[in-house]
Amino acid sequence: MAAPSTEQVRNIVLVGQDGAGKTSLAEAMLHVTGKTTRLGTTHDGKSNLDYDPEEIKRQFTVSASLAPIPWKGFKINMLDTSGADDFLGDTIAAMEAAEMALFVIDAVAGPQINTTKLWQEAERERLCRAIFINHIDRENADFDSAFEALVKQYGQRVGAVTIPIGVDKGFKGVIDIIRMQARYHIDGAENIEEIPADYLEAAQAARDKLCDLVAEADDDLMMKYLDGEEQLTQEELESLLGKAIAQELFIPLFVGSTLIEQGIEGVLEDIITYFPAPDAHGPIPLTNGEDLHIDENGEAACFVF
Secondary structure (H helix, E strand, C coil): CCCCCHHHEEEEEEECCCCCCHHHHHHHHHHHCCCCCCCCCCCCCCCCCCCCHHHHHHCCCCCCEEEEEEECCEEEEEEECCCCHHHHHHHHHHHCCCCEEEEEEECCCCCCHHHHHHHHHHHHHCCEEEEEEECCCCCCCCHHHHHHHHHHHHCCCEEECEEEECCHHHCCEEEECCCCEEEEEECCEEEEECCCHHHHHHHHHHHHHHHHHHHHHCHHHHHHHHCCCCCCCHHHHHHHHHHHHHCCCCEEEEECECCCCECHHHHHHHHHHHCCCCCCCCCCCCCCCCCCEECCCCCEECEEC
């Protein structure tokens, strides 16, 4: 297979507190895209990414590993890193190899100390950021509380691009705020439907904030928008999103559950559409070959970065 052009590559580093579900997010992406035939999990020692004996024993990531994920003609190089205190140096080094840091946050625990340490490092490095709130289907999960905590901790630039349909055991899908549609992952495939009537108000409020944030990426459009002369059209919104993310004016926030694979396709779609392509340093080199190796059982053997 020919190597993709630079414009079709996305280098993303997964960062956050240990236990938030960084490895689970990468595993879900591998499975949803058909790169693996089963969903790998860390708690049973069958993760495709945490395959080292020490990682299996500890049940968390020790060394950064690379999972190249194909999606609609693009190649997403997903770097999975450790969130444990003893290995944060490794994680910070991995952050230097990516254009984007995707912070994974537990919906119940919220942002924790190591997440904040890594966020501050990303600020120093001027690394573009996004957030994925995971485990929204867990008992006591509260999207509004988690979102408010993130805005309080990391600033008003954080804006939702997906919101959950239900929480806790009632979670069943997400609303795509950019495209104003409901997305459900059912029986291994995604269904796209109209937004349920009882979520329209919340979806519109999230979209209004989204438009407020991304309008800053264009001075002329921002002035018209603030003067109330016009609302952002769908075309204008989509054209400004990538600019706003690259200029660090906007930090997109996603929500979902990696274990039931809800909200994963939307993240993949926005990664290839709005996240920055590699700059001068180019794609992340793979240590032992061009792509992820799949054995005869359809399982991945990821390369250590």
